[in-house]
């Protein structure tokens with residue numbers, strides 16, 4: 001599984017920029033020092049010469065090479081030390097002219113040898129989250145911040161299972177993973193766990209689309225009537241993982257029901273995993289949408305029921 005081209009391109013560009021910036025700033029610091037302190041410039045040119053003589057000695061090769069190379073090395077070390085002392089004497093740190101990379105591991109290339117650096121993987125995931133519309137939610141909502149203390153008694157036991165299921169789903173996610181329907185009243189953590197799953201899917205490099213139901217349907221409506229749309233039906237159908245948050249909060253209309261049926265049906269046929277969460281209970285789903293749609297959701301999605309009492313209310317002391 002690979003990140004999509006736009007994301008790779010954007011991250012590559014960012015790395016080129018920050019590396020060039022680091023190199024450019026170091027060069028500027030050095031040039032300014034050389035201008036102000038000619039003795040430092042002299043040491044640097046002597047150092048450059050020892051580098052050259054080292055190459056020459058190696059090229060000459062043969063007899064006594066080890067001694068000659070050692071002598072040049074010694075001279076080089078002496079100059080390096082003088083240079084560091086001189087920088088300190090002028091009030092700078094000894095590494096003042098070094099290139100200050102953001103990541104010392106990969107020197108802002110994104111790669112350590114042929115392996116992508118950890119910083120690069122993180123940058124890709126971050127960009128992908130932004131691309132999926134998840135950047136802001138991902139800051140607050142992850143499996144780590146999901147707290148079972150808000151669920152009591154039998155509810156807690158049930159929510160432990162729900163949490164374990166969602167974690168397992170996220171860990172073992174693949175292109176043909178099941179679709180999920182998370183059902184339950186407001187304030188029971190459905191969005192929190194949906195986001196946690198989506199973040200983990202995105203971090204694995206899958207292309208995900210996150211959208212709230214009202215935004216989804218208004219975008220599709222805009223597209224249908226030729227207005228500028230934030231999301232197109234094609235993107236929704238093509239996404240490797242689609243998360244529709246809070247189904248049922250959109251304006252009810254026959255058009256929206258058609259959009260939804262098309263999304264659910266097409267993605268089931270193409271085997272693309274979808275996660276939908278909703279406050280609507282099964283009977284409400286049937287009433288609100290067609291039986292045909294409700295039976296697809298309830299029959300072909302893995303259904304997880306959220307139980308308990310509103311966490312948001314508990315947090316404010318009710």
Ligand SMILES: [Zn+2]
Nearest residue numbers: 103106117119
């Ligand atoms: Zn790095």
